[in-house]
Amino acid sequence: MPITLVNPFDETLHTRGSQASRLSSLEGKTVALLDISKPGGNIFLDRVEALLKERYRVERVIRAMKPTFTKPAPDAVIGKIIEAKADAVIEALAD
Amino acid sequence: MLEIGDQAPAFSLPRLDGRALRLGEGKHHLVVFLEADCPTCRLTIPYLNRLAATLAEHSDAIIGISQDDDRQTAELVEQMQISFPVVMDSDLKISREYDPVAVPTLFLIDARGKIIRTQTAFDKQELNDIARLMCEAFDLTPVDIADPYDGAPSSKPGCMSRHLETLTADDAPEALNLYATRAARASRIELDDAADVYEYLMQYDPLPVVPPTIERVERMLAATSFPADEVIARVPPNYGAATVEKIAANAVMAGCKPEMMSVLVPLMRAACDERFNLHGVQATTHFAAPLVIVNGPVRNRLGFACAGNVMSNIARANSSLGRALQLILTNIGGARPGEIDMSTLGNPGKFSYCIAENEEASPWEPLHVEMGLRRDQSAVTLFAAEPPRGVSEHNARRGETVLRAISRMLATSWTYRFCIGIEAIVLLCPEHVKTLDGDGFTKQSIREWLFHNTGIPKKEYRDDGEGTQYTQFYKEAIIEGEPCYLKFPDPSAIKIVVAGGTAGKFSAVISSWAAGPRGSQMVTYPV
Known part of the structure; x- marks a missing residue:
C-alpha cells in the first residue's frame, strides 16, 4: 500500500547566485586576501601575497581579517573588500 | 524612526486582559517595542524586569508594546515573567508612527511627552544609563540593572521591526526572507510499495526513524497551540525554515510523544539564538555537538531521566528530544556530515545528546536558576559540547x-x-x-x-x-x-x-x- 508522508526536509526556496566572472589574468589586478583569523593564516597569506606580486604581477593586494573564525564574515569585513574594488578574493581557511 | 526631541505620539492599546492602556503625560515613560520570537528582546526583558522591580509602584512607567497577537504575547509574558504592562499593537499602527528600525527599541519619554533618549537592540551600558535616568525621574536611588559579568554579551543586534517586514500576499516568496514569520506548509510525499521508505527518510541521517505520516504529524500539531506554518526559527547554516509542522514531522521521526512539542519550540529558538552560534557549531571540524540540559518541573512531567545512566539509553524523553534536535539540524539546517558538517572525528552525541539535572540530589541552585530563571520554571540549556x-x-x-x-x-x-x-x-x-x-x-x-x-x-x-x-x-x-x-x-x-x-x-x-x-x-x- 502506498504511504503518504509529511516532507520532513527543508523546502525553503533559496535563490541561486550566479558565479562571478573569471579573470583571464591577474596582471595589474587588485586581490583581497581574507584571513579568517586561524593561527598561522598570516604566514600563509604573507607568502601568497609575495607570490602574487612576484609571479603574477598583481598590482595591489589588500588584507582583511574576520574577527573570529567561528562565524561568517561580518558586513564590515566584506564591505572593506568591496570598497577596495578587489577583482579577486583569496581566503585563508585553515590553521 | 522618531528621534530625541520629537513629540511621542499618544496611544491607547489593549492589554492582554482587554483593558486599554493609554500613554499619558505627567510622568516619565519607557516605551519598549518587542517581538515574541526575537532573541534580543528575550535577552533584554529580564533587565527591564529588574528596572520594574526598582521602580516598584512606578513600574507601570515601563510599557512594552508587543508586535504580536494575543497568543504569542501571552506566551512571551508568561515565559519571561514580564512584570511591567504589555500592550498589543497587532495591526502595527503605533509601530509605524514610532517607526523603530529594529526590536527591541526603547523610547524614553519625559513628563511633557518629549522623547529624550532612544536605544535600539541590546546594550548593557545604554540600559544602565536609561535605568539611571528613570530612577532620577522618580527620585529613586539609581541602580545598575545590567552587570557586565553576568554571562550575557555586552551588546547584541536586534531583529527587524515587524512593520518593516516585507512579506505580504504580493511579495514573491522565492527569496529567503529571514524575518518572515510564516512559511509554506510542508509538501506531501507519496511513496509506492516499491519505494524504500527508510532509504528516503534516512538520506541525511542514517539511523532508522518513525515514518512521519500525516496522522502522526497531526497528533503532534494537535498538542501545540502554534499554527503549523509559523516559523519558529531559521536553522543555520542553510537557514531552512523550522516551521511548527517541520518540527513536528522530525519529532515524529525521532519518536517523540506529542507533548514534547512544548519543549521543542523553545529548544529550537535557543538553538538558533545568535549567542549559541549554531552556524559555527555545525560546521566546525571539532567534536562539538549541541548538548541539551533540561531543568525544572518538565523533567518529571515528560519523564526526563536525570539519575542513573543519564547520558545513555535510559528514557524515551531524553533520547527522543536529543534525536529530534539532531534531525532538525540535519534535515532543516542542512549540516550534513561529509558536506557542511566536516567534523574530523564527530561525536556520538550527534545521534542524541540530552540530559536533565538531578535537582532532587542537589543541595544547590539548579542550572536554570543560575542562568536567571525561577526554580519552578522549566528550561532547556544548550552547550556546544565535546x-x-x-x-x-x-x-x-x-x-x-x-x-x-x-x-x-x-x-x-x-x-x-x-x-x-x-x-x-x-x-x-x-x-x-x-x-x-x-x-x-x-x-x-x-x-x-x-x-x-x-x-x-x-x-x-x-x-x-x-x-x-x-x-x-x-x-x-x-x-x-x-x-x-x-x-x-x-x-x-x-x-x-x-x-x-x-x-x-x-x-x-x-x-x-x-x-x-x-x-x-x-x-x-x-x-
Whole structure:
C-alpha cells in the first residue's frame, strides 16, 4: 500500500547566485586576501601575497581579517573588500 | 524612526486582559517595542524586569508594546515573567508612527511627552544609563540593572521591526526572507510499495526513524497551540525554515510523544539564538555537538531521566528530544556530515545528546536558576559540547580531594596547554555532591576552587605547539608550589550540573567548543 508522508526536509526556496566572472589574468589586478583569523593564516597569506606580486604581477593586494573564525564574515569585513574594488578574493581557511 | 526631541505620539492599546492602556503625560515613560520570537528582546526583558522591580509602584512607567497577537504575547509574558504592562499593537499602527528600525527599541519619554533618549537592540551600558535616568525621574536611588559579568554579551543586534517586514500576499516568496514569520506548509510525499521508505527518510541521517505520516504529524500539531506554518526559527547554516509542522514531522521521526512539542519550540529558538552560534557549531571540524540540559518541573512531567545512566539509553524523553534536535539540524539546517558538517572525528552525541539535572540530589541552585530563571520554571540549556570524559574518585574523604581529581581532567580540556576561549561543564554525581556539600562547598565555591587550582605547569611550555603561542594572555598562579598558567580565564567558564545515579563515585567533564562571544555561548530558554 502506498504511504503518504509529511516532507520532513527543508523546502525553503533559496535563490541561486550566479558565479562571478573569471579573470583571464591577474596582471595589474587588485586581490583581497581574507584571513579568517586561524593561527598561522598570516604566514600563509604573507607568502601568497609575495607570490602574487612576484609571479603574477598583481598590482595591489589588500588584507582583511574576520574577527573570529567561528562565524561568517561580518558586513564590515566584506564591505572593506568591496570598497577596495578587489577583482579577486583569496581566503585563508585553515590553521 | 522618531528621534530625541520629537513629540511621542499618544496611544491607547489593549492589554492582554482587554483593558486599554493609554500613554499619558505627567510622568516619565519607557516605551519598549518587542517581538515574541526575537532573541534580543528575550535577552533584554529580564533587565527591564529588574528596572520594574526598582521602580516598584512606578513600574507601570515601563510599557512594552508587543508586535504580536494575543497568543504569542501571552506566551512571551508568561515565559519571561514580564512584570511591567504589555500592550498589543497587532495591526502595527503605533509601530509605524514610532517607526523603530529594529526590536527591541526603547523610547524614553519625559513628563511633557518629549522623547529624550532612544536605544535600539541590546546594550548593557545604554540600559544602565536609561535605568539611571528613570530612577532620577522618580527620585529613586539609581541602580545598575545590567552587570557586565553576568554571562550575557555586552551588546547584541536586534531583529527587524515587524512593520518593516516585507512579506505580504504580493511579495514573491522565492527569496529567503529571514524575518518572515510564516512559511509554506510542508509538501506531501507519496511513496509506492516499491519505494524504500527508510532509504528516503534516512538520506541525511542514517539511523532508522518513525515514518512521519500525516496522522502522526497531526497528533503532534494537535498538542501545540502554534499554527503549523509559523516559523519558529531559521536553522543555520542553510537557514531552512523550522516551521511548527517541520518540527513536528522530525519529532515524529525521532519518536517523540506529542507533548514534547512544548519543549521543542523553545529548544529550537535557543538553538538558533545568535549567542549559541549554531552556524559555527555545525560546521566546525571539532567534536562539538549541541548538548541539551533540561531543568525544572518538565523533567518529571515528560519523564526526563536525570539519575542513573543519564547520558545513555535510559528514557524515551531524553533520547527522543536529543534525536529530534539532531534531525532538525540535519534535515532543516542542512549540516550534513561529509558536506557542511566536516567534523574530523564527530561525536556520538550527534545521534542524541540530552540530559536533565538531578535537582532532587542537589543541595544547590539548579542550572536554570543560575542562568536567571525561577526554580519552578522549566528550561532547556544548550552547550556546544565535546563527548563526556569520566572522573573516578572512590577514595576521597574530603571535597577538595574530589575537586583535585576533577581539576586534572579539566586541565586537558581542548588540549593540555590551551588556556583561553574554552569552558567546561562539570557533571557531578550525587555521591561526590554529598562529599562536597558535607565540606560546605556550593556551586560557586566549587567553581572558584577549580578556577584557582586548575593550571598547566609553565615547564610544559618549553617547546612549541597548540596553546604555547598565547601565553601572554594567560593568567599565572602558583599551584601546589608549581608556577602554572591558569586553565580558565574566569570561574564562570566552569559550569556545575548535578546528574547521575546514587551509586558510584563517577563524575564527568564535558568540555566546550570555542566559547564566549567569539565562539558559542551557553543559552537557557524557558519552556
